Amino acid sequence: MPAFAGTATDVVAFSQLQLDAWLAGLLLPFLRVLSLFGAAPILSHRSFPMRARIASAGAVSFAVAPFAGVPAGVSLASMAGLGLVAQQVVVGLALGFAARLLFSLFEIAGEFIGLQMGFSFAGFFDPHGGTESAVGSWLHTLAMMAFLALDGHLVLIDALVGSFKAVPIGPDPFAVIGLLRPDRLGGEVFRLALSLALPAVLLMLFVNLALGFVSRVAPQLSIFSVGFPVTMLAGLGALLIVAPQVEPAVTEALKLLLAPLG
Template sequence: MISVDTAQLYAWINAFLWPFFRILGLLATAPLLGESTIPKRVKIGFAAVVAVAIAPTLGTMPDVPTASFAGIWIAVQQVFIGIALGLTMRIVFAAVQTAGEFIGLQMGLSFASFFDPATGANTAVLSRIMNMFAMLVFMALNGHLLMLGGFIRTFDILPIGIGALDTNGWGVLIEWSSQVMVSGMLLALPLIIVLLSINLALGILNRTAQQLSVFAVGFPITLSVGLIVLAVVLPQSTPFLTRLFDSGYAAMARLAQALAGS
């Protein structure tokens, strides 16, 4: 006859439940896997399948009752860890969207925006296009699998435990968030230089030929040249995006190490 005591039951539940909470935190904020267009039931089912798959490899869990205050605190910690790791990769795509905002502003398309269900706010058309392009590159490079693999390795770097998280880890996340502006500007820099040169030339033309209406001529010129340059530059931005994705994976590892205090 098989007998199961309370300690064994808690161990089995915790081995699944606490990794499950960390995975749910990742799916709440991570790009591609955490998009709002994916039904919540699919996300929960996916998190449950991954938790069942990795639970036997995670080692011994803390000997804490699941419904105790300590168990609830561990669950809350796992949710915050997953959210922070997901935000690390979300920042990469926020940089791409920021580049689209910069380019749209220079091309005169900053007013062309529509509601984006992924962000819950109005988003520029070029930001949405560049974000979709980055998503396609991300999937083509198996970035979603690399992100998930890097996330699973964080259980070795930052194992599930009762101790408090190191506050320096949140500083790593804040420092990495600077890439939104830095990488976004670098990605948009070729088009900004070209469009700024055109605007400078139109300004000189307006001073030399004042009878010419620059406002009537300048917008079609900047829009046409911007679209042509964008069609040339965007396919060549794959190496830059690849390095940006690799930096995101490395930032996930740094964040886990910092939260672990190592």
């Protein structure tokens, strides 16, 4: 049998620059994705466990890392690297905040409708203040269900992947704010909320005018004992008119969010 004198082992060596580049190439996209998962609706819900959230963000960032456009020669231990870390956190949080801001339109519309129905009346006497309207909570829950039915959470992740092209990893951490324009989104939120609540508000206005006319024709009728059940029933009927408009409103809100990202 032939005798083997020995075997040679090959040693693979990595330089510190290579390790820094690999770490930055994976960690920078991970921070942007994780920041979105911490601020976006549905993805940041407390029913979504933290470990599953981190694992999902890691899986998405691992898929995005090859084309994330991380600058070459970046060291996370330098001031430039810390600036890039801050940029990724700002971009992820800005996208999540923009999505959450758009979904506040259903709470605003619910406040408009609930005030006319009398459901928001208890908030005027709350010593702590800031109570959420029951109608606003219902519309918000309905919008979240429509958001999931439309795969809105996947659309948000797709928008985040597109943000690496629209807002590349670079030295400007606030470029995403100029791109998303939160002031413009705020105006669009109020417009959508008003258009969503307008049919119900007009119906409730007509009911209140009718009750006022009845109180003038029949003063002996206790309008407070009769008016509240009537307005509540009319408001529930108005919600039947508003409910089919929730899904188109969610679709338009997503279009407003995705338009700046191309």
